Amino acid sequence: MFNYLPPLNDHNLPYSDTIHPIVVHFVIAMVLFAFLCDVIGYFTRNFRLYEVSWWNMLIATVSIFVAIIFGQYEAGLAQPYEAVRPVLHLHTLMGWSLSGIIAAITGWRYVIRLENPEKLPISYLGLLLFLVTIVSVQVYLGDKLVWVYGLHTVPVVEAIKEGILQ
Template sequence: MLELLPPLNDHNLPWMDTIHPIVVHFVIAMAVIAVVFDLIGVLTRRSTLFEVSFWNLLFATAAIFVAIIFGQVEAGLAEPYGRASEILNLHSTLGWSLAGVLSVLTGWRYVIRSRDPQSLPLPFLAAGGVLALLVVVQVTLGNQLIWIYGLHTVPVVEAVRQGVV
C-alpha cells in the first residue's frame, strides 16, 4: 500500500510536513473549551454557553476522526526507536479511545440538549472533567513523541536513514 503514496521527503512524509498535529490542535481546543463553557454556564447560570459547548463538542468529535486518520498514516511512516515505540502505541490507543469517549459524550449531550437545554446534570460535568484529563494525558504523550524523540523531524529522519538510531 505504501507504493501508492508519493515519494517521502526529508520528514519521511509524502506531504510537506505533519498534518496530524495541525488537525489535532482543533480537537484539543474544541474539547477543552466545551468543558470550560459547560462549567462557566453552570456557575453563571447562562444556558447559552451550553449551546456553544455542544457545537464545540460536536465538531471536536468529527475532527478527531480526521486527526486519527492522519495520525495513523504518519505513525506508520515515523520509524520510532527505543521507548518511542511504546509511547506511540499508547498515544494511538488513547487517540482511538478519546474518539469513543467524545462520540459517547456528544451523543449523551445531544440527548440532554433535547430534553432540557437549560441545565446539565452533574455526572455529565464529571465526564467532561475526565475528558479534559484524557486530553491532557494525550497531549503529553504527543509532546514526548515530537519534543523528546523528534519523530518526523529532519535530524531524526536522517539519523534513522543512516542507521545511527
C-alpha cells in the first residue's frame, strides 16, 4: 500500500513546499481585512464595507478548515522533536478553536446581515477585536514553529533523520 504514496523530499513532504502557510495566510488576511472594513464602515457609515466584511468572513470560515487539514497533515510529516511539541500542540489546539470561533462569528454576522445590513452592533466589533488578538497569537506560534524550531526546513529534517534531534 505504501508503494503508491509519493516519496518525501528534503523538506519531508510529498510535494515541493508546505501548503498550510499559504492557505493560513489567506485566512489571516481575510479576517484582518474584514475587521478593518467593519471598523471603517462603522465610523464612516459606509455600509457597503459591511458587505465586503461579510464575504471575507465567509471565505475565511471555509478556508480555515482547509488550512487545518493541511496543517494536521504537515505537522504529522514534520516528525516534531521534544522541544517543539508543546508549541505545536498549543498551535494545533488554537487552530481548531479558531475554526469554531470564526464559524460562530460568521454565523452571528449572517444573522446581523439578515436583520439590518446597515447596522453593526459595537459588541460585534469588540468580538472581532478579540478574534484579531487570538489570530495574532496564533501567527506568533506558527512563526515560532518555522523560524525558531525550523519545522520542514532542510537542516532540521536532516538532523531528525540522523537522530540528532529527538
